[in-house]
Amino acid sequence: MKSVTVYDIAKEANVSVATVSRVLNNTAPVKKETRERVKELIDKYQFQPNALARSLIKKETGMIGIILPDITNPFFPEVLSGFDQEARKKGYTYFLCDTVSANADDAEQYVRESQYLNVLAEKQVDGIVMLGGRIDLAKPGKELVEEVVDVGKRLPVLLINGRIPGAGLPAVASDERFGAELATTHLIELGHRKIALVGGYRHMSNTVQRTAGFTKTMERYGLEVRKEWLLHDGFSVDSGTAFMDRLLRLPDRPTAVFCLNDLVAIGVLKAAVKAGLKVPQDMSIIGYDDIPFASYSIPELTTVSLRAHDLGRTAAEILHKMITKSKVPKTTLIKPELVIRESTGAPAPH
């Protein structure tokens, strides 16, 4: 039998869910007659309010603050949905704090992070999760670090896919090097020898790590990492188009392109198709992240799944342990997975 929900109780008592909630929480006056009708039904069904309802009753905050840089980047909603699914089971509600700056001015973004860190700490959330922004920096400034360390002393702070050097804050992170090795090995095993790497930002640690994974794998197979095939500074579709336009103008072109995220891969794909190339026959393209769009494109993108949902779900588990004072590992690595679709294949024979 399906267990009885607040909704069922409300329906049978012919009152709103808010009213049932008020009876449970005793937060606002409810007419005596109504209150008794609701209480009778609660007894009748031996109704157990779920974890979220319980946390409301107990008047703990049950609130988690999540600070992230840009909700329109499709990677973050995927992480959030995994986080939410697990957090909800454990009775938490989350608040999202988006630090994106309209001017893409980093300093402004970090100020906003600072403001949210303070607001959340003041609101007495049970814990804070940080994604992106300063924790993505290869070398964050001293003040940016100290501030997080300060808040981390007052309440649990968990980092997803990033780090604050020397802060000792627990992190759930994708194994970036391993992911880049997967992508590079896949291309090499298909027969590619001339491989470009495009996308990312040199000041971001994910770019540094993925590029290291690529370079290491190329070297292991004795393949040359060509400087003119290594193009950074961009994570957008438009930057992908620009990277590919540059590669296509070279006298000696690569036969495969490893893109440091899927948006860049979509731009690379568009530029390749526009130039009359067939993908993957004339050019193999592999992305990174596995955002939903990766399977919407024609051809569908081969990519490296960051397992964003699992990252989020694991983060919720770890943060719950931190909140309940259980021991957690300093870093929990999530292994990316290769997702082979249609945009990669053997290079054309010469």
Add this chain to the structure above:
Amino acid sequence: MKSVTVYDIAKEANVSVATVSRVLNNTAPVKKETRERVKELIDKYQFQPNALARSLIKKETGMIGIILPDITNPFFPEVLSGFDQEARKKGYTYFLCDTVSANADDAEQYVRESQYLNVLAEKQVDGIVMLGGRIDLAKPGKELVEEVVDVGKRLPVLLINGRIPGAGLPAVASDERFGAELATTHLIELGHRKIALVGGYRHMSNTVQRTAGFTKTMERYGLEVRKEWLLHDGFSVDSGTAFMDRLLRLPDRPTAVFCLNDLVAIGVLKAAVKAGLKVPQDMSIIGYDDIPFASYSIPELTTVSLRAHDLGRTAAEILHKMITKSKVPKTTLIKPELVIRESTGAPAPH
């Protein structure tokens, strides 16, 4: 000259932004010497903390709660980014409350909406914005309505792209009928006479209104609305593929497909290409929403822009007026715009 920010003050004082914030807000003890150094700099630059910082100082909540059904639907992040941009200027921070149910069980989603409504009201946010969920229903149940009305009596509640019948709550909404008329007229003017409409859910008011706009326009041009070309119940890429597979099996096929959102259009496009059709030469496809991916696909999707960013921005303006007790219109309609890209063209001559 660029105005001085909290960040600049922190840098020059050689302290963290959190410390400057603490001095400004007086929320936590700061060493006397440090506090004086910060205060001197504040005086020196006649530093005006921005609106957000000011609201922190004044200890108003400055918080808005946004309740929405599924952050992984790319339409919502676009609305949020417009909302955030405007809200931030006015000194608000928003909290996002995602009600998505892992089981896509609507009743569960409405329970979560109820819980968030209560939590937000208790947290004394300055106002609440609702998107999706129950406010999308063509005929929401009595309890679902009453609950929102109740909360609406206690604090400002604004609806985006939806309604609560009889509640008298202000709304910012896309003119759905007009948007469907734009799409249908575009196809007819290209020369199409045989037009299918696919996607949406019959119990949702957006589907009802868009279908009405389509039907009305077809009738105005004396064109037949064929029952077997009217396929509902789905807003996903997969449902789009299924719709197109059904259309392709018909002895008499349409020459154009109007899709009730872009995800469905992407599915329709994939099925068409898989069946060997050229888009738009053999089949014109138009979407709805104008999510970012609409311009990433090959061919790029012609679609109806809901102007999600403007919807969000306008919502922030209206909610601010509600919070500051200014008069607002009951409904502010945002006119959608036709965005002609590559997936529509004249039908092939017979």
